Amino acid sequence: MQTFIRNALAKVAVAAAIAGVVLSAQAQKKYDTGATDTEIKIGNFAPYSGPASAYGTVGKSAGAYFDKLNAEGGINGRKIRYISLDDAYSPPRAVEQARKLVEQEEVLVLFAPLGTASNTAIQKYMNAKKVPQLFVSSGAHRWGDYKNFPWTMGWNVSYHAEGQIYAQHILANKPQAKIGILFQNDEFGKDMLRGFLEGMGQKAKTMVVMQTSYELSDPTVDSQIVSLKGSGADTFVNLSTPKFAAQSIKKAADIGWKPVHYLANVSNSVTAVLKPAGLDNASGIISAAYVRDPAEARWQNSAEYKDYFDFMKKYYPDGDPANSLNVIGYSMAQTMAQVLKQAGDHLTRANIMKEAANLNMTLPMLYPGIDVKTGPQDFYPIEKMQMIRFNGSSYDTLGSVLGM
Structure with a gap:
């Protein structure tokens, strides 16, 4: 009987050890290029010069929000390293900057690149490289084509x-x-x-x-x-x-x-x-x-506006809080932050896209009643308007x- 008990206990111990190994493997951190225990590298391009330079503030306000997150400890203990380059609203320049971000800077994701023509110029390249072209800052319908371009997703309400x-x-x-x-x-x-x-x-x-x-x-x-x-x-x-x-x-x-x-x-x-x-x-x-106009008096007593205004004053003092483009950058960065939070320690490019296609959230500076929802076959995050x-x-x- 004692021999039987010893054998049984030994089997239990072996089973527990195996289970422990499995759980340990499941809990292992998984990274692709651009992510480590301490840092997540995010790339972006925007027109900081050229004919559409007014839109450059979208990239700046998004970067300021990442500064805010870093000051508060980052996301899941990791700081965001945000690398934003100027494409001058030129498709050839956009191709050059996308290649630099992917191949030299080795970013985990290209976030909120701005402009229809610029993003069209890089879409095939980003999908061939299997690097997320995530939350494209343009309303073109093409950013929701999950079948042909599974690494590209828009953010704005589509035209x-x-x-x-x-x-x-x-x-x-x-x-x-x-x-x-x-x-x-x-x-x-x-x-x-x-x-x-x-x-x-x-x-x-x-x-x-x-x-x-x-x-x-x-x-x-x-x-x-x-x-x-x-x-x-x-x-x-x-x-x-x-x-x-x-x-x-x-x-x-x-x-x-x-x-x-x-x-x-x-x-x-x-x-x-x-x-x-x-x-x-x-x-x-x-x-x-779909975005609240920060210049409208009716919003300015709301908690959501006050949080936004305080953010602008502290982290982007050169920006104009009344410019709705800054609300866009702020809101897009909040969406990106949610994806990274959901990804946890599984910071691979494939998992980033998986989590981007698994959103169900609200954002403080969207109109009441408008939410952010995605699915594996729904790459249009915002589909309602007031x-x-x-x-x-x-x-x-x-x-x-x-x-x-």
């Missing part, structure tokens, strides 16, 4: 989804509308137009009375606005970028055309678009937003949040 949201609003509120559409003849304009027409469904055939486009090289869109008025359209879906948006608002007023006016999110800035067009001319314009209407000086919310 396609925004177009669908305008269609939802028109169908619900003006089902007899006669719609005229102006769009920019590039990926931005075509993405949004395609989303709008898909959102309209079969109604597009009867409700859309005219579509017209313009080129970025065109001096004005005056002739297009005259043609849209002549079409009999009583609803204007304006899918244009800031310069042409301001022109179209002013021209419509000049010729006495007063349609229900829907304006793309990229062009709804009061200071950059509506003031140059004339605030009275812009009164009544409908748009959509409809807003310009009252002549600021925007009011209009109805409920729309989207998926």
